[in-house]
Amino acid sequence: MRYVIIGNGVAGITAADTIRRIDPEGHIVFVAREAFPPYCRPMISNILAGSAELDELPIRPDDYYRSLGATAYLGVEATGLDLESREVSISAGANLAFDRLLIASGADPHRIEAENLDLENIFFMRTVKDVLGMVEALPKVKHALVLGGGLVGFKAAYGFLSRGIRVTMLIRSGFPLSMQIDQTAGEMIQAELERHGLEVRTGIEATGFEAGEDGAVRAARLSDGTSLECDAVVVGKGVFPARGYVPSAIETDAGILVDDSMQTNVAGVYAAGDVAQHVDVARRRPWVNAIWPVAVEMGRVAGHNMAGYPMRYPGSLSRNVIRIFDLDVMTAGMVSPRESEGLETAEGYDRRRHTYRKLLFREGVLVGFVLVNQIEQGGVLMNLVHQGASLNGLTAEALGPRFNVGQVMGRGRQAGTGYPAPAVGAPSTRHTANAAAAGSSAAVTTATE
Amino acid sequence: MKQVIVHPERCVGCMQCMTACATAHSTSKTLIGALLEEPRPAPRIHVGAGLEDEGFPNRCRHCDPAPCQLGCLPGAIYRAKGSNTVMVDYDLCINCASCAMACPYGVIRFAEDPKAPPGKTVAVKCDNCVERQAQGKVPACVETCFAGALTFEEPSEAMKRRTGEVAASISLDAAAHRVPLSASWDLQSEMKRRQKALDQR
Incomplete structure (x- = not known):
């Protein structure tokens, strides 16, 4: 069996690892634009912030491809895909025949409509190379301009601020992270960053850039006719699936459409990660969730199916966690103002603990949440959203500081959705409750369930 | 392989396991020493309060x-x-x-x-107290749990025992001489429940 995997991001390598476990003989070929060893993309912002070193980035050993028995074309782009002859053409000039193909080419940053976007020190923050360029430019940077109030914009701003560099952020919409979180949390984050020197301007965009004598960016022209001096610019306007080489015979929407086995409409051709579009379980509709944990899940499922060991993907869930200075923010599901319209909500702000929690329900089912600080129990909520589970009237508890998984299980018993409440005089049913606590059918908490 | 097994029905919520866990993960390995250490070691087991304020050991x-x-x-x-x-x-x-x-x-x-x-x-x-296990000791949370809510045993043994207990509790003559699996917990939680109900009347 010949497997070709386009992309060496976490979706691609997770799929390859999975394939290798199932099929020790098959020939695995990687085609990847990035020559750097497989690395942790979300950590590139830590490099900018100076909180991680370059050698902390790789997530596989140096001899990864060799130990996997794989061939790797690195620094090479897939340029075309012939579905008749079942070959991938690559920029290195070869054609790679496949029996199973995985398209895991990730996503590219959105470019913006602005003059002189190609000036020196105007960056996109997507690859380790991008960030190394930024780090190299740091000594000369006094004032950085960040375009976009999304996660990338915030991580870039955080990185510059951590280096003691002044940052101005331009946001087109009303508040930061408006795609990821609700207004209250967005404003808390903005306040935290402003406390550390960030300047945020909303409802304004950059329309062009001016070069200094050295050819590097010197100023940005803004949509209100003014200009702003800056010596570094980061464009953080989101990403879109990198699928320019994919022929139209493969069905796409925003991303490449895949079924529950991660297969496209063409047999033997799969897609996973940021390039793929499956279903979001909270939104209940096709959705691209271009995030790390989803790429891992999809890579695993794709790998199983490609190697002939069928496995279904139940759908992804959008989620994120960021720590910005002294603020921790975790979100999942449908929380943006646009999406949460019409949903039932419950929220609580605890001034003393400096925490904020918001829960969103659709017909009683938890479909999203925002946690600001005290995020340790977020995984419990995340899994309830992922399961499409009801909170069983535990809303007040979930908004409180003492929320824990034992309460969820206890209410399950009380509500009769599994385990009846214990009562004196009746045979104790706590042993079954114990099974619930163990999270498996076993009446014990084992290390292997 | 022996493992820590949790019996939440026996937990009285004393939180001794948390103290023992933090101590086991300290440098000095003594409670007093741990309190003086910087950073102070954190517990890996967490006793939360359930809906009826019952203890819920979570690890x-x-x-x-x-x-x-x-x-x-x-x-x-x-x-x-x-x-x-x-x-x-x-x-x-x-x-x-x-x-x-x-x-x-x-x-x-x-x-x-x-x-x-x-x-x-x-x-x-939780790291299953690998350090203690290497010295032939049981995990600290188990050692300190007087209520029997945490045991260290072969899962198959524990399962077998539990299966027997379940079988006994539903057998035909169980009604005649039943002893609840967790009399103390059942009694305490029933009293709590009734107290809450009476308070709200």
């Missing part, structure tokens, strides 16, 4: 495959070979909380640790 299940491991960005979470224990490499951990976002049980905390690089906040979770 890592060492799931396999483990959601926290799959979600870990820098690849700091790994399964120790041969011990079924999910571990955190403090050198690699970047304190991003992706593991906490993935953990369905909410058992991961973030703290400085005597074993982590100084000043670095890392993800801390």
Whole structure:
């Protein structure tokens, strides 16, 4: 069996690892634009912030491809895909025949409509190379301009601020992270960053850039006719699936459409990660969730199916966690103002603990949440959203500081959705409750369930 | 392989396991010493209050495959070979909380640790007391649990015993001479429930 995997991001390598476990003989070929060893993309912002070193980035050993028995074309782009002859053409000039193909080419940053976007020190923050360029430019940077109030914009701003560099952020919409979180949390984050020197301007965009004598960016022209001096610019306007080489015979929407086995409409051709579009379980509709944990899940499922060991993907869930200075923010599901319209909500702000929690329900089912600080129990909520589970009237508890998984299980018993409440005089049913606590059918908490 | 087994029905909520756990993960290994240490060691087991304020000992299940491991960005979470224990490499951990976002049980905390690089906040979770086990001791939480809510035994043995208990509790003559599996818990929680109900009348 010949497997070709386009992309060496976490979706691609997770799929390859999975394939290798199932099929020790098959020939695995990687085609990847990035020559750097497989690395942790979300950590590139830590490099900018100076909180991680370059050698902390790789997530596989140096001899990864060799130990996997794989061939790797690195620094090479897939340029075309012939579905008749079942070959991938690559920029290195070869054609790679496949029996199973995985398209895991990730996503590219959105470019913006602005003059002189190609000036020196105007960056996109997507690859380790991008960030190394930024780090190299740091000594000369006094004032950085960040375009976009999304996660990338915030991580870039955080990185510059951590280096003691002044940052101005331009946001087109009303508040930061408006795609990821609700207004209250967005404003808390903005306040935290402003406390550390960030300047945020909303409802304004950059329309062009001016070069200094050295050819590097010197100023940005803004949509209100003014200009702003800056010596570094980061464009953080989101990403879109990198699928320019994919022929139209493969069905796409925003991303490449895949079924529950991660297969496209063409047999033997799969897609996973940021390039793929499956279903979001909270939104209940096709959705691209271009995030790390989803790429891992999809890579695993794709790998199983490609190697002939069928496995279904139940759908992804959008989620994120960021720590910005002294603020921790975790979100999942449908929380943006646009999406949460019409949903039932419950929220609580605890001034003393400096925490904020918001829960969103659709017909009683938890479909999203925002946690600001005290995020340790977020995984419990995340899994309830992922399961499409009801909170069983535990809303007040979930908004409180003492929320824990034992309460969820206890209410399950009380509500009769599994385990009846214990009562004196009746045979104790706590042993079954114990099974619930163990999270498996076993009446014990084992290390292997 | 022996494992820590949780019997929440026996937990009285005394939180001694948390103290013992933190002490076991200190440098001095004594309670007084641990209190004086900087950073102060964090417990890996967490006794939460259930809906009726009953104790709920919550510790890592060492799931396999483990959601926290799959979600870990820098690849700091790994399964120790041969011990079924999910571990955190403090050198690699970047304190991003992706593991906490993935953990369905909410058992991961973030703290400085005597074993982590100084000043670095890392993800801390149950390590099955690998250090103590290597010395032939049982995990600290088990050693200190007087209520019998935490035991260290072969899972198959515990399952067998539990199956027997369940069978006995539903057998035909059970009604005649029934002893609840957890008399103390049943009684206490019933009293709590009634007290709440009476208070609200």
